[in-house]
Amino acid sequence: MVISLIGHYIKQSKYSRPQICEIFGISNNTLSNWCTAKTFPTIPQALRLARVLGCKVDDLYEYRGE
Incomplete structure (x- = not known):
């Protein structure tokens, strides 16, 4: 399961x-x-979003095992 941390x-x-x-x-x-x-987001959008939000792309989502 993927958890979004964008918010x-x-x-x-x-x-x-x-x-x-x-x-x-x-x-x-x-x-x-x-x-x-x-x-x-697309990969380019995710890269830009991370830059705008001051984090790494890896920080935007968290994977929690099934």
Whole structure:
């Protein structure tokens, strides 16, 4: 099972969710899906998101064994 930590990092960042949506040109629904691990950003988006949020790509998600 994959757990998204994107919401956690957004809360700790200087950006709001609407600002992240604007930066990435995505809808609030898309960001919500990223935050709940229903869908995932592309690799380039994940790399950019990690840079914007001041973390590593590895920090954005956590894998918990089945």
